[in-house]
Amino acid sequence: MKKYLNKNYALLGKTPPKDERFTKVARALFFNPIGHYILFGVLCYVVAYLATNKIIPDLIPYSLQSSLAISFSFAIASIGFCLLMGYSGLASLGTGGFIGIGSYSVHYVMYQAELPLPVAIVAALLVAALIGVVVGFISLRIEGIYLVILTLGLSEILRNVYMVVEDKIKVKNFELFGTLIKKQHSLYIVATLLVVVMIITHNIINSPTGRAMLAMKNSTAAAQAMGISLIKYRLLAFVICTMYAALSGVMIMITIRSIQASNASGYYALITSLNILAAVIIGGFKSIWGAVFGSFVMYGMQTAILQDIPFFAENPEFITFISGALVIIVVMFFPGGLAQLILELKAKVKVWYKKIKEGIYGKDLG
Amino acid sequence: MAYFLSTLFGSIIPMCVTALVTMAITLIFKTSFTTNFAQGVISAFGAYVVSSVMTSNGLSIWLALPAGMLVSMLIAIVIDVGIFRRGRYVNALGKQIITMGLISIVVGATPLVFGIVNPGFTPFVKGLISFDLADGNVSFPKNSLVCMAMTIVVIGAIFVLLRYSKWGLSVRATASNEYVAGMMGINTHVVTAVSWGLAGAIGALAATINASSGNTVNIYFMTNYQVFAFLAGILGGFSTFHGPVIAALMIPLANNLVQYAVNVMGRPDLTGWSMVFVYGIALVIIFFKPQGIFGKKIAKKV
Structure with a gap:
């Protein structure tokens, strides 16, 4: 195929376009969104390896793997929320409760029944799908802000159930495919699953399903007419969102290892749902990369970057303060989030590049 | 009978707190068209002010309370004037996110202002009321009755104002349609700012009532009541003012009554499930009456 195309270009007397000058593998990795996700996963593996073995502790500190693991765990839930809000136009504040499904299935399947991780994941996904169907049916009757509060109520029900059933949950080191997974190895698993989730989501968005969801978001009446x-x-959107949240709960559990449900600022409370919402808004609510980056801003930035700055290390309260201010600034002045900001910057750089070129070579050659 | 009465008297404080918080949230929802997630932390900030005024100046809680209410009111007005007035074209979801950003700001600012302290509180009135019935003794703190009186006065005053004053009329007009209200010569900026200020002050009162009854105080201690308030808002129907408040009285009462019933039936191990039960019932009601128990059905225009 490549040869044929090149021959054609030769016949026409043109140089082939940029991406066809590379080999097939390079094209698949560098000029394909899915390749970007895989590269990202490889990068995470390298960082995890360097951090856990303390090879360059000045540049990649040991703590980086845990802060990345936490933020990427939440990124899975954020991507699900992105699909729900950015593509289906539904909003929910139940993420905190849904995350708990995953954590509790890890506790029961892996800690109490001593079964392997894949069983816990499957159990979490099944329960989450069931709850997603329930919420999806509710969303057919109730919309907008009422749906938001209703899902919040549902999440509080789940949190109360967690508190009554088992307040403190934990998990020990476990074996996966013959290797012992300790706390510091969680980034490998989290990154792998994050990449899988990113690829699946990318495919959903670019399939008829994704387009149907977008149509539904823009006008339910028009979508029905089509x-x-x-x-x-709606059921599908909620099921996917809940399943991702549960998966994220599984990842959080194997990263943190012990969680208390009754904590008012804990992982299953309202604050988590709000943080995920904020992560998606900061990142730009139609972008997978935006969701990942937003989760990093909300959950990883404090421990990964800001703590090394002496001022913030002495006054950790300022970090909370600034993250709140950042959220407000993004919502008020950059409604498309950071993803849109980057796109705009890219366009501007292109214009500048063109202008510089014109300045050097003259207008005709530019 | 004695146990039943104790349950009822024990529900006074949660009912008062939930009713006040719901009043505040409803006021903001009706005038700014957003659910204020920061209500809980702004209220808690007010309680911190009350506590620090009490401990640093040795004042009684009665004199410190207005200070806390004033500070919360000012914070809320600053939020409305500084952020919401400028963000008029932010969509509904964006407004909610702004209020959640405010949570982080207040949570971050509290230790900066007050240091890391455990705020101490005294009840408004010390002492117990205790009397004997045929089947046992009923006792509850006098503080509950004082708090109940304050709540009734405050909420009653707001309802009277809403119903009969010029300000109330302008609030109702703004709630039904902000743009038309503006065209009719109502200064909607002032209406929203006053509503926010009022909500802040009520929130501080609610937080102080909650703290004075001996509950532990931290910056998140009002969040549970805030969740109650949102649920009460849609259970009662946000389209009226009285609906949410009545629903707010029902939720904590129902919770305590379920606990009472469970204990009477001899299954005290089930008390933890009472909240699940109450939430479940509330959600089922909302599912079948999406506009709320007292709500009016609003026709949707295509």
């Missing part, structure tokens, strides 16, 4: 079944896609 033959899109509201019940199918």
